[in-house]
Amino acid sequence: MKHVDEYRDGELARGIARRITAEAQPERDYRFMEFCGGHTHAISRYGVEDLLPENIRMIHGPGCPVCVLPMGRIDDAIKLAARPEVTLCTYADLMRVPASGGTSLMKAKADGADIRMVYSTLDAIAIAEKEPDREVVFFAIGFETTTPPTALAIRLAQKKRLRNFSIFCNHVITPAAMQAILETNEGVAIEGFVGPAHVSTVIGMSPYRRFATDYHKPVVIAGFEPLDVIQAVLMLVRQINEGRSDIENQYRRAVTETGNGRAIDEMAEIFELRESFEWRGLGEIPRSALRLREKYAQFDAEQRFGVVTSPARDNPACECGAILRGAKRPQDCKLFGTACTPETPMGSCMVSSEGSCAAHWAYGRFRQLERRKAS
Amino acid sequence: MKHVDEYRDGELARGIARRITAEAQPERDYRFMEFCGGHTHAISRYGVEDLLPENIRMIHGPGCPVCVLPMGRIDDAIKLAARPEVTLCTYADLMRVPASGGTSLMKAKADGADIRMVYSTLDAIAIAEKEPDREVVFFAIGFETTTPPTALAIRLAQKKRLRNFSIFCNHVITPAAMQAILETNEGVAIEGFVGPAHVSTVIGMSPYRRFATDYHKPVVIAGFEPLDVIQAVLMLVRQINEGRSDIENQYRRAVTETGNGRAIDEMAEIFELRESFEWRGLGEIPRSALRLREKYAQFDAEQRFGVVTSPARDNPACECGAILRGAKRPQDCKLFGTACTPETPMGSCMVSSEGSCAAHWAYGRFRQLERRKAS
Amino acid sequence: MCLAIPARVVELLPDEMARVSLDGVSKIISTALVDDLAIGDYVVLHVGYALTKIDEVEALATLELLREAAALGAAS
Amino acid sequence: MCLAIPARVVELLPDEMARVSLDGVSKIISTALVDDLAIGDYVVLHVGYALTKIDEVEALATLELLREAAALGAAS
Amino acid sequence: MNKHEPMGRKLDLRNGRVDLSHGSGGRAMARLIADVFHAAFDNDWLRAGNDQAAFDIAAGRMVMTTDGYVVSPLFFPGGDIGKLSVHGTINDIAMAGARPLHMSASFIIEEGFPLADLCRIAQSMGEASRAAGVPIITGDTKVVERGKADGVFVSTACVGVAPAGLELSGDKARPGDTILLSGSIGDHGVAVMSKRENLSFETEVLSDTAALHELVAVMVEAAGPAIRLMRDPTRGGLAATLNEIAHQSKVGAHVEESAIPVAPQVAAACELLGLDPLFVANEGKLVAVVAAEAADSLLAVMRAHPLGRGSARIGEIVADEHGFVQMTTRFGGGRIVDWLSGEQLPRIC
Amino acid sequence: MNKHEPMGRKLDLRNGRVDLSHGSGGRAMARLIADVFHAAFDNDWLRAGNDQAAFDIAAGRMVMTTDGYVVSPLFFPGGDIGKLSVHGTINDIAMAGARPLHMSASFIIEEGFPLADLCRIAQSMGEASRAAGVPIITGDTKVVERGKADGVFVSTACVGVAPAGLELSGDKARPGDTILLSGSIGDHGVAVMSKRENLSFETEVLSDTAALHELVAVMVEAAGPAIRLMRDPTRGGLAATLNEIAHQSKVGAHVEESAIPVAPQVAAACELLGLDPLFVANEGKLVAVVAAEAADSLLAVMRAHPLGRGSARIGEIVADEHGFVQMTTRFGGGRIVDWLSGEQLPRIC
Numbered sequence A, B: 001m002k003h004v005d006e007y008r009d010g011e012l013a014r015g016i017a018r019r020i021t022a023e024a025q026p027e028r029d030y031r032f033m034e035f036c037g038g039h040t041h042a043i044s045r046y047g048v049e050d051l052l053p054e055n056i057r058m059i060h061g062p063g064c065p066v067c068v069l070p071m072g073r074i075d076d077a078i079k080l081a082a083r084p085e086v087t088l089c090t091y092a093d094l095m096r097v098p099a100s101g102g103t104s105l106m107k108a109k110a111d112g113a114d115i116r117m118v119y120s121t122l123d124a125i126a127i128a129e130k131e132p133d134r135e136v137v138f139f140a141i142g143f144e145t146t147t148p149p150t151a152l153a154i155r156l157a158q159k160k161r162l163r164n165f166s167i168f169c170n171h172v173i174t175p176a177a178m179q180a181i182l183e184t185n186e187g188v189a190i191e192g193f194v195g196p197a198h199v200s201t202v203i204g205m206s207p208y209r210r211f212a213t214d215y216h217k218p219v220v221i222a223g224f225e226p227l228d229v230i231q232a233v234l235m236l237v238r239q240i241n242e243g244r245s246d247i248e249n250q251y252r253r254a255v256t257e258t259g260n261g262r263a264i265d266e267m268a269e270i271f272e273l274r275e276s277f278e279w280r281g282l283g284e285i286p287r288s289a290l291r292l293r294e295k296y297a298q299f300d301a302e303q304r305f306g307v308v309t310s311p312a313r314d315n316p317a318c319e320c321g322a323i324l325r326g327a328k329r330p331q332d333c334k335l336f337g338t339a340c341t342p343e344t345p346m347g348s349c350m351v352s353s354e355g356s357c358a359a360h361w362a363y364g365r366f367r368q369l370e371r372r373k374a375s
Numbered sequence C, D: 001m002c003l004a005i006p007a008r009v010v011e012l013l014p015d016e017m018a019r020v021s022l023d024g025v026s027k028i029i030s031t032a033l034v035d036d037l038a039i040g041d042y043v044v045l046h047v048g049y050a051l052t053k054i055d056e057v058e059a060l061a062t063l064e065l066l067r068e069a070a071a072l073g074a075a076s
Numbered sequence E, F: 001m002n003k004h005e006p007m008g009r010k011l012d013l014r015n016g017r018v019d020l021s022h023g024s025g026g027r028a029m030a031r032l033i034a035d036v037f038h039a040a041f042d043n044d045w046l047r048a049g050n051d052q053a054a055f056d057i058a059a060g061r062m063v064m065t066t067d068g069y070v071v072s073p074l075f076f077p078g079g080d081i082g083k084l085s086v087h088g089t090i091n092d093i094a095m096a097g098a099r100p101l102h103m104s105a106s107f108i109i110e111e112g113f114p115l116a117d118l119c120r121i122a123q124s125m126g127e128a129s130r131a132a133g134v135p136i137i138t139g140d141t142k143v144v145e146r147g148k149a150d151g152v153f154v155s156t157a158c159v160g161v162a163p164a165g166l167e168l169s170g171d172k173a174r175p176g177d178t179i180l181l182s183g184s185i186g187d188h189g190v191a192v193m194s195k196r197e198n199l200s201f202e203t204e205v206l207s208d209t210a211a212l213h214e215l216v217a218v219m220v221e222a223a224g225p226a227i228r229l230m231r232d233p234t235r236g237g238l239a240a241t242l243n244e245i246a247h248q249s250k251v252g253a254h255v256e257e258s259a260i261p262v263a264p265q266v267a268a269a270c271e272l273l274g275l276d277p278l279f280v281a282n283e284g285k286l287v288a289v290v291a292a293e294a295a296d297s298l299l300a301v302m303r304a305h306p307l308g309r310g311s312a313r314i315g316e317i318v319a320d321e322h323g324f325v326q327m328t329t330r331f332g333g334g335r336i337v338d339w340l341s342g343e344q345l346p347r348i349c
């Protein structure tokens, strides 16, 4: 696969890793957060950490939209799906996320709710067209990458005059979350970010400027292939060593300074900022999420069905929150691997393949054991 | 079973049969029509003909509501069922009746129409209550026996304010059909009737008077057990021998002179006579069927869905018509047992267990063979 | 279609319903078409509705007639 | 959630749709978010939509940087 | 962390439901199989966890059969789909005069099916299989989306061994042979129908579901090759079985209605629904066609067995080029007993 | 009139549909079975029309298995549910090192299912069974109402005989053993998924569905008891199979990603859908765990067989109290290969 295989070359990776080892100052530690779950997944799946020197520590960030969605919103979606007239369409990623009372969309489906897994918003539109008697609600979640496809679906529904299509909007804003992390002083200090890949194809580089200027943190936007990540780490090490804090772009093949203007315009047309929105682990973050503009109210499932989100408490023993803030690691959670496994997740981080706990479960456990043996 | 087993006693039957043989004049034939399919069924199932002397010939009448329903009305029901919003409820008897183009309710169901078999109109009402989004249409057919339960269902739907229940009315009138048979001069002359059992529990004896007065035909109302039939035959033989043509009542335990007044009132409240209605085999018969009164129009599927019955042609080789008039017997049909079997019926008489062809297929074929061998 | 069967009323229920029994098989039916039902009565049951009561006296009379005719037949 | 993959445009279709191919696997996607697509272009494909075009020149430059860094690493 | 222990967290067998993950081939499926099926069937073959099971056999004649079970409702008076799926398949082996050895079970489960019901069914199967001495040694589980099945479907297969020299087959009936029936007919079908929502009536009739191989064993021992064939009158009832025999053997049959046992409540329920008990399904009865001279002694042997107490001689095989099954009615007349057609029976097996 | 001829009028196999009468136990059912299944499977056991079938066997070790098939769609590139139901069950017999002898087939059909599709499936089964030399000797047919199934479900069972002294089992893997794989992975699952309405993509990937018993026969001949166990990586893919082995044998495994063959189109489709080929189903591949010293020669034997041309040594069994399956990635890092969990795969078998 062109533009893929080139960035999975282990030979090159080992070369760059040696370069990192050579350039990293042995007397100090480097702590970088990869914001995106996509990076977390790549690091785990390809065993990138095995190549990096011991003094470079990757901190998994909250960049997994499934993980940061508060439980109350999953409860809302289940309530919507339970309405007899509603067909809830969702990306498969959300099916197993724990909701209140031990339920989930998967279990609600088994209980009889009409829940369909879709690959694209286009599939949800097709269902609404084909089944005019059903109220088709699309469970919209995701960062700026996933928001434009939702915006276009609403445009399409409008064009097709669909009266039975709406979205339950949970789209959130990446830079707002990065800022929230920097303003939390708990846990490990982060010295730099591996910046979002596909989010940045949409929003470009400029929204990250303030992290360099206001917080003096270097950001290197990087692709989701393992070589992209390793190269970004090298670039971060160099910025730290040189005392710089710039916004750099490793993912030049897909990300430009200004992003995708058309996508930005589409989002701006349909959505507006919410005053505030709750993120799992990060709490309420002002101006961090989107809702439909008033003129698109007919497509807004929250208005259409009078959704009122009730506060919902995560399992108190689940450390997802601290993990999402970078303050703890999966292995610090008492439930990890015992009560909490991918089959019986207690928190969202064990569900999404981009979640830190799931990644550690699926790819990383033996590493911890080996270290334990070695020590 | 009390009131059942007593009337299935073969000993008694043989005694009465001997009495019939003794009383029947050997030099002449007696030709009686049992009007009802219920009688036809009893005669076949219990082998009553084996007991009767050769010169008493039972002619199967048109008293099977399934058999006399013209094909166009089955087509109508299939069209109703094919409407996506409609759930058609029907007595199971109708499922395999051939409709135009080789189809049937059974095949329409297999093709995806929402057709449910019910035991009672009460079941259809329950479905309408439970599934308010469906247009529940009850395929109402039957003689005066089956009409009061339909009338009561409409009363109940009204009381429950059901807006999604209607009936496709095909109820027909027994005496009108008996009269039509007497006015057809084709085929075998009928000398007397074994008169309807359960129809008469509702309408009583008086509607048959004109057959005695105007047509000079004896009628003996009889129950549906084999001894009832045999006794009625004896009573008919006696009337013939004595030159009488009276309306007699063998089924006194359930039939009174005036019938069931409450049931008659219920029917009169809901239904009115159609000017004319088509009967399979008998053609258009004036004032022979019922429709809903205007004040119950909301429960009338014909009005609600604009049913317009198209003329439909039975298979031209099918002799159902002549058989229903008593002019031919199943074994006179070229299709009997070859193209036409209960699995692949060509006419309605092969479908209903009260149909002459089905009865002959299921119970009578060997008798014909034995006669053939004997001759 | 006119299939009907005698069943004994074993319990009167609200809304003109009743429980009937047929040799130990019991079923709830509508009695809205029949007046003055009592427990122990036999009714003619058709598509879930009682059509009429069975008259025990007439039933015995009919059986008597049947037996007479049969006896005559046996004698003949 | 942000899973996306480079795919080559092999056919432009009406209504801002296109057929893309990924090593012989082909799929119809929406190109409504991307201007001026031509056959042969690579796009980043996400949940059925092209998010952006891939810049071949920048891709080559990135690979060059990677090779340089790796070569330096090998030398170190 | 998992050190070769049973996988994942225990299932909520009381309130949980089957979901799609239980059919995905992952840890959730392994757990379902272990907690529900291995627990209920309880044998080492299953616990070995292989996709097949092995057993030693002697040389001889082996018999194999399968049946699918789709009965609705799943639980009915006197049994459930689980018990039925063990008995019905054992019986098809037994009808060859063979001794059933081992069974397999394949489950197709609808998403949302209550785990408690699945356990009840599995336990019922386990009991039936232990009681019959025929272990369920291998199986398979699939889960389909809600609305793509009806709770649960079970397909079982069974192998057994036939005694040397005994080759029962549907084509072996000869004119003059006697037809024996092991007991009253219609119980199973009536028990199932009594619980159908749209028929609902109340009766004390229980399904006759039973494994007949032990009855068969004593019959084979007593009469051996004088038995031409045996068949269990399941779907389509006694009428279908007699017609199948007539069709396969190119003969006719003649039976006496008064000789065919029907329980009063079964007869009553049939009157109520307009059904003929001859067409109603049985799950613990057999029809045997046997040389006339062996009939009396075989009947005595059958009656001495608990599952054959109600056995009766119901008629005989006759020559008939048309293959008619004729019956002398209790009333004294004659009729044909045809295959079932028309009546819309609920799913009874 | 019917003089022992086939029953009733011919079915309209072109335009007809299955209706409830075809499952009622009457003449319509007999006709369906004769015209569709007997015609397609074409053997005397079935034509005998009994509820079971008999065959002679020698003394030895017998193996039995069953599987249910619920794949959607029913027809997919390279195969259909019929072929799958023959191959998949034969393969479970073959994985014991055994020779498959006879099969049974149980059909659960949804009212309204086109007869033409049923014939196509039956004929495909007949071809597969003849090609494999494993006749389908007994069967069963049920029809359920529309909306109570998904077209057709098939459950097959198979019996076979294992060579004396060979007892393959999932618990026999030992540290140091070599893991062999008979070819590329993921083809079947990708072929099926490519036809799912909500995923629809186009590829030339065909299902690898195949009966592996002949490949197994040459392997057993060549390596005999040096083979510890074999397993076909179906649902849950290679990942599930390796984890099952680790779990049953209480060992760990280590595999090399670069040694595991994946066709480029399969890899591409997986990238597109965010799947890992390790979790995608196969229907014509096997994993063999074999004593290290026999691995080279066995690999050569496998590669010489048409169904094993793509065979590869993919890793080895290691001691591991946690039962981890570890993998060195093509990239050079290490990871765990866990059971599938989470991804919502369509029904693939």
Ligand code: SF4
Pocket: A317, A318, A319, A320, A321, A323, A330, A333, A334, A335, A336, A337, A340, A341, A345, A346, A347, A348, A349, A350, A351, A357
């Ligand atoms: S292991 Fe489970 S419970 Fe613990 S933090 Fe992760 S998701 Fe939460």
Ligand code: SF4
Pocket: B317, B318, B319, B320, B323, B330, B333, B334, B335, B336, B337, B340, B341, B345, B346, B347, B348, B349, B350, B351, B357
């Ligand atoms: S046998 Fe068939 S075709 Fe002939 S009259 Fe009877 S129903 Fe009609």
Ligand SMILES: [Mg+2]
Pocket: A080, A081, A082, A083, A084, A085, A086, A087, A088, A113, A114
């Ligand atoms: Mg809903």
Ligand SMILES: [Mg+2]
Pocket: B080, B081, B082, B083, B084, B085, B086, B087, B088, B113, B114
């Ligand atoms: Mg409809």
Ligand SMILES: [Mg+2]
Pocket: E065, E066, E067, E089, E092, F051, F052, F139, F140
């Ligand atoms: Mg069988």
Ligand SMILES: [Mg+2]
Pocket: E067, E088, E089, E091, E092, E234, F051
């Ligand atoms: Mg059976």
Ligand SMILES: [Mg+2]
Pocket: E091, E092, E095, E231, E232, E234, F051
């Ligand atoms: Mg059987």
Ligand SMILES: [Mg+2]
Pocket: E051, E139, E140, E141, F066, F067, F068
């Ligand atoms: Mg299996």
Ligand SMILES: [Mg+2]
Pocket: E051, E052, E139, E140, F065, F066, F067, F089, F092
């Ligand atoms: Mg198996």
Ligand SMILES: [Mg+2]
Pocket: E051, F067, F088, F089, F091, F092, F234
């Ligand atoms: Mg298999």
Ligand SMILES: [Mg+2]
Pocket: E051, F091, F092, F095, F231, F232, F234
């Ligand atoms: Mg297998």
Ligand SMILES: [Mg+2]
Pocket: E066, E067, E068, F051, F139, F140, F141
């Ligand atoms: Mg069977």
